[in-house]
Every structure is written in structure tokens, then in C-alpha cells.
Amino acid sequence: MMDGDKMEITKNGFPDDRSETGEKDPNQTGIKVMKTECADSETEIQKAVKKLQSRRRFTQKFLFGLFRCAALVNGLALLIIVFFMLKNGISAITWEFLTDVPRESMTKGGILPCIVGTVLMSLGGILVAMPIGVASAVHLNEYARPGKMLRIIRLGINNLAGVPSVVFGLFGLAFFVTFLKMGVSLAAGALTLGALTLPVIIGSTEEALKSVPNTYREASLGLGASKWQTIYRVVLPAAMPGILTGGILGLSRAAGETAPIMFTAAVFFTPDLPSSVFSEIMALPYHIYVLATAGTNIEATRPLQYGTSLVLISLVLGMNLVAIIWRSRLRRKLK
Amino acid sequence: MNEKVKDKSKKNGFKMKSENLDFFYGDFQALHDISLNFESRQVTALIGPSGCGKSTYLRCLNRMNDLIPISRVKGKVLLDGENIYDPSLDVVMLRRRVGMVFQKPNPFPKSVSENVAYGLRVNGIKNKSFIRERVEESLEKAALWEEVKDRLDDSALGLSGGQQQRLCIARALAVEPDVLLMDEPASALDPIATQKIEELIHRLKKNYTIIIVTHSMQQAARVSDRTAFFYMGKLIEEGETDTIFTRPKLRQTEDYITGRFG
Numbered sequence: 001m002m003d004g005d006k007m008e009i010t011k012n013g014f015p016d017d018r019s020e021t022g023e024k025d026p027n028q029t030g031i032k033v034m035k036t037e038c039a040d041s042e043t044e045i046q047k048a049v050k051k052l053q054s055r056r057r058f059t060q061k062f063l064f065g066l067f068r069c070a071a072l073v074n075g076l077a078l079l080i081i082v083f084f085m086l087k088n089g090i091s092a093i094t095w096e097f098l099t100d101v102p103r104e105s106m107t108k109g110g111i112l113p114c115i116v117g118t119v120l121m122s123l124g125g126i127l128v129a130m131p132i133g134v135a136s137a138v139h140l141n142e143y144a145r146p147g148k149m150l151r152i153i154r155l156g157i158n159n160l161a162g163v164p165s166v167v168f169g170l171f172g173l174a175f176f177v178t179f180l181k182m183g184v185s186l187a188a189g190a191l192t193l194g195a196l197t198l199p200v201i202i203g204s205t206e207e208a209l210k211s212v213p214n215t216y217r218e219a220s221l222g223l224g225a226s227k228w229q230t231i232y233r234v235v236l237p238a239a240m241p242g243i244l245t246g247g248i249l250g251l252s253r254a255a256g257e258t259a260p261i262m263f264t265a266a267v268f269f270t271p272d273l274p275s276s277v278f279s280e281i282m283a284l285p286y287h288i289y290v291l292a293t294a295g296t297n298i299e300a301t302r303p304l305q306y307g308t309s310l311v312l313i314s315l316v317l318g319m320n321l322v323a324i325i326w327r328s329r330l331r332r333k334l335k
Numbered sequence: 336m337n338e339k340v341k342d343k344s345k346k347n348g349f350k351m352k353s354e355n356l357d358f359f360y361g362d363f364q365a366l367h368d369i370s371l372n373f374e375s376r377q378v379t380a381l382i383g384p385s386g387c388g389k390s391t392y393l394r395c396l397n398r399m400n401d402l403i404p405i406s407r408v409k410g411k412v413l414l415d416g417e418n419i420y421d422p423s424l425d426v427v428m429l430r431r432r433v434g435m436v437f438q439k440p441n442p443f444p445k446s447v448s449e450n451v452a453y454g455l456r457v458n459g460i461k462n463k464s465f466i467r468e469r470v471e472e473s474l475e476k477a478a479l480w481e482e483v484k485d486r487l488d489d490s491a492l493g494l495s496g497g498q499q500q501r502l503c504i505a506r507a508l509a510v511e512p513d514v515l516l517m518d519e520p521a522s523a524l525d526p527i528a529t530q531k532i533e534e535l536i537h538r539l540k541k542n543y544t545i546i547i548v549t550h551s552m553q554q555a556a557r558v559s560d561r562t563a564f565f566y567m568g569k570l571i572e573e574g575e576t577d578t579i580f581t582r583p584k585l586r587q588t589e590d591y592i593t594g595r596f597g
Contacts, residue, residue, distance in 0.1 A: 216441065221402070222434065223454035237444075
């Protein structure tokens with residue numbers, strides 16, 4: 001019935017229909033109005049969407065492009081630095097350069113004492129800072145009751161992170177070198193670098209501890225483990241990859257610092273490799289600084305400067321690589 | 336030791352009980368005057384709408400709430416007649432006797448066997464063959480041995496959710512607890528895994544006193560001997576599960592059980 005009616009309507013067209021049957025009339029117009037309204041509003045929305053869509057697409061493309069550029073700048077910067085140093089420094093890198101001591105007012109010879117000095121000192125700094133930093137972070141995150149004391153300690157750590165490195169150098173000079181009578185030495189430099197990297201290590205260790213789910217702690221305590229057993233057997237292993245990341249960052253930072261070691265450990269020139277922790281040492285960053293600013297013949301040592309920088313960067317990257325491999329191995333073990 | 340424990344529980348009639356227990360988060364009182372008895376080798380279900388305090392109450396029974404710095408407890412919880420909130424009591428020893436299984440399966444990121452062995456190791460057991468036997472025994476009790484016997488050294492995180500939860504139960508059983516607290520142990524699991532856990536609870540009650548918090552009324556009806564209904568931090572009604580579900584004394588209980596609120 002209904003279908004038939006509709007067929008007729010479509011056949012006859014609206015005007016005829018209206019004149020024929022008055023009953024259907026309002027119904028039909030009603031439908032018609034609704035239809036047009038519907039169609040109108042649809043096109044309205046469609047229009048708006050279309051307009052927005054093109055704008056949205058543009059905004060998205062533009063912003064993501066911008067972000068990509070920002071990311072590229074990072075890579076590019078590293079690339080340029082490495083390229084520049086390779087170009088200028090690779091000619092200086094010889095077996096002799098890596099294994100000999102500096103000769104003829106440092107215009108010839110090698111940089112072995114600097115390499116040894118930097119490796120020993122930064123490793124020493126990390127060895128000092130890791131236990132203290134990790135222990136502090138464990139205390140702050142696992143034991144300390146929230147309160148005024150905790151806030152003050154945190155404030156202190158945050159401020160420590162903001163202290164310029166040259167101030168650490170002066171502190172090292174006043175405290176380790178003079179007050180503790182260590183003299184200008186490997187030990188004083190390592191301790192100063194340790195103090196410098198402490199906030200980095202505390203910060204990343206705390207983050208790592210926070211990321212350990214509380215359910216691990218509850219499960220362990222629920223089995224009759226003490227708080228210390230829980231931290232030692234469950235929390236620290238789970239946080240280890242994150243803690244190592246902090247160590248890596250600290251190590252890189254320690255190896256590259258110049259200001260903190262120039263008053264505390266590094267000297268202008270010493271042909272001897274360090275014989276004890278109280279020996280004066282040469283260090284790569286300071287050596288670069290000396291060659292570039294205070295040598296007798298600055299121009300003649302240009303290749304040596306770039307060569308030394310290249311060695312320093314390779315050293316830092318190498319140490320990072322070792323730590324990163326170690327970290328990913330730990331992560332795999334946790335899965 | 337076991338006989339002595341049995342004697343004690345006989346003398347009191349109950350394995351565990353709370354007397355006038357109040358619990359506070361800061362100024363907020365989360366539990367009001369809860370007195371409840373748990374009979375040995377029975378399953379007690381705690382039911383009630385979200386936020387009614389049933390989980391909080393459960394966590395008072397092994398002092399897991401101690402971890403919340405601003406919390407405070409008043410009243411007594413007795414385990415074999417001994418108040419677990421007595422300052423001279425070692426909370427670490429208590430938690431070995433009152434094991435806990437959590438809502439979300441939470442195995443450690445260690446191997447399957449190390450997960451079960453963990454409780455033994457922290458309690459000072461070093462004998463390797465004893466640990467190996469106990470690991471197998473616990474996994475068998477938790478109905479998981481057949482599924483994992485070839486992958487004991489694989490990471491526990493590779494197991495399915497249901498297997499992980501049974502592993503957590505095995506881990507809890509390994510240290511020979513007297514009481515097993517279960518905080519919605521099946522709520523994160525699919526129906527088949529849930530059924531396995533429920534069968535397991537049925538089998539475990541021959542040897543353990545089990546207290547289970549559950550959101551599912553059907554689950555409470557299926558697994559428990561007694562049921563306690565909590566509402567707004569108060570214990571409203573407690574009794575035989577059959578009675579609670581068929582002839583509750585109070586209107587509130589009936590309304591909740593028939594699904595009129597909550």
C-alpha cells in the first residue's frame with residue numbers, strides 16, 4: 001500500500017498530489033521540509049568539516065614538520081661537530097699520538113697521560129658518586145617520611161644541580177686540595193667530579209625507583225620480606241636500568257668537564273703517568289684548553305687540538321656504549 | 336609447632352578475629368568498629384560496593400596499611416589469640432603467616448621458580464634441594480605445575496594473566512602461611528581463568544583459612560562458607576553464605592544482594 005502510494009507520488013509529482021488528496025498533504029510537506037532541513041544542515045556540517053579538515057591537515061603537517069626539523073637539528077649538530085673534528089683531527093691520530101707523552105712544548109708527541117688521567121678520574125668520580133647518589137635516592141624515595149626535612153634536602157639537591165662547574169672547582173680546591181691536604185691530585189679531582197655528578201645520579205635514580213610499581217613492594221613485603229630485603233632484592237634490580245642511565249649521564253658529564261679539574265687535579269704538563277691517587281695528572285679537556293689558549297705555538301698545535309678533542313669524544317661515546325649495552329642486557333633479563 | 340597453633344585456635348574458637356577495629360586515613364575514618372571472626376579452614380567473603388572499606392579491612396589483617404604514612408588503627412586484630420598490632424610483634428613475621436594475593440597479578444620480573452622461591456629466600460632458607468622441592472610442591476598446590484614445569488627458568492612475565500595469578504598464589508603458599516588474604520584475585524582475569532582460581536580456592540580451604548574480597552556476588556556465593564557485607568566503612572551483616580544470600584536479616588543487605596544498589 002504505502003509503496004504504491006509513494007510510487008504514485010513520484011509519478012505524479014507533488015502539486016498534483018496535493019490537489020488530489022488533502023489528507024496526505026501536510027504529511028508530505030512535512031517530510032519534504034524535514035528532508036530539506038536535514039540536507040541543509042548536513043551540507044553545513046560537511047562544509048565546516050571540509051574547511052576544518054584542510055586547515056587541520058595543514059596545521060598538523062606544519063607542526064609535525066617543525067618537530068621533525070627540531071629533531072633533525074640535534075642529529076645535524078652532532079654530525080657537524082664530528083665531521084669538523086674528523087676533518088681537522090684525523091691527521092693527528094696516529095699510534096704514537098695515542099701512546100706517547102707530549103714532547104717539545106706539547107707541539108709533538110702524544111696524549112697518553114691525558115687519556116689515562118681522564119679515564120681514571122671520571123671512573124673515580126663515578127665510583128664515588130654512584131654509591132652515595134643511589135643511597136641518597138633510596139633514602140629519599142623509600143624511607144624518608146614526607147615533611148619539612150625532605151623538602152629541604154630536595155631543595156638542596158636541586159640547587160646543587162644548578163651550581164656552575166667552576167664553583168665546584170673552587171670548592172674542590174678549598175676543601176679537598178687545601179683543607180683535606182690532598183694537594184692537586186687524581187683523588188681531589190675524582191672527588192670534585194663526584195660531587196658535581198651527584199645530583200644527576202640522585203635525580204635519575206629517584207626517577208627509576210619511582211617507576212618501579214608499588215605492587216612489587218607490596219608483594220615482597222606480603223611474603224615476609226623486610227623493607228631492606230624488598231629494596232635490595234626487588235626494587236633495586238627493577239630500577240637498575242634507570243640507575244645505570246644516570247651513571248652514564250654522570251660519567252659523560254664528568255669526563256668532559258674542564259673547570260672543576262683545573263684547580264684540583266689537572267696540570268699543564270706532566271710526562272709521568274699517575275703512580276698513586278695523589279699524583280698530579282693531565283686530562284683531555286684541560287689539555288685541549290691549554291693547547292688552544294696557553295701553548296707556545298697555538299697555530300702549530302691546531303691538528304693536535306682537534307685530535308685530542310676527537311679522542312675525548314670517542315672516549316665518552318665508547319664509555320656510553322659499554323654502559324648502554326650493559327643496560328639493555330639488564331632490561332632483557334627483567335623481561 | 337602446628338599442633339600448638341591448632342590448640343591455640345581451638346581455645347579461641349577462631350583462627351583470626353578483629354575486635355572493634357577502627358581505621359583512619361588522616362582525619363577520614365574508613366572503618367568503623369569492625370568485629371569479625373574467621374574460622375579455621377573456611378572461606379570468608381567480604382562483599383560490598385566500591386569504597387565500602389572491604390579492601391582496607393583486608394589490608395588491616397596483615398598490616399599492609401602500615402605502608403600508608405597517614406594511616407592509624409584502633410582496636411585489635413587477633414591471630415591465634417595474639418594481637419597483631421601489639422608493638423612488640425614483628426610485622427615481618429606476621430606477614431609470613433598471613434599471606435596475600437593481590438587484585439592484579441604481580442609476579443616479580445624474575446623467573447617462574449625464583450618467584451616462588453623468593454619468600455623462602457627472604458626467610459633465610461638456603462638449602463637448594465629444599466627450595467626446589469618446595470617450589471614444585473607450591474606450584475602443584477596452585478594447580479600450575481603441569482603448565483610451567485618446562486619453563487621454570489623463563490620469565491614469569493611471559494605467563495598469561497591467569498597463570499601469573501596462580502603463580503602469585505603459589506608464591507604465597509611457599510612460605511606456609513596460616514591465613515591467605517585475597518583482594519579480588521580474579522577481577523583482572525577472564526572467565527576461564529576465574530573458574531580455575533575459584534576451583535583452587537575450593538581446594539586450598541582444606542588447609543588454609545581464606546579471606547577473600549570480591550566484587551562479584553556470584554563468586555562470593557560460589558566460593559565462600561561465610562559472607563560479610565560491608566557498607567560505608569561499617570560491617571552491616573555477617574553470617575553463613577547461604578543465609579546471607581537467601582534470608583538476609585537486614586534490608587540493606589538484601590537490597591545490595593538483589594542488585595538494587597551498588
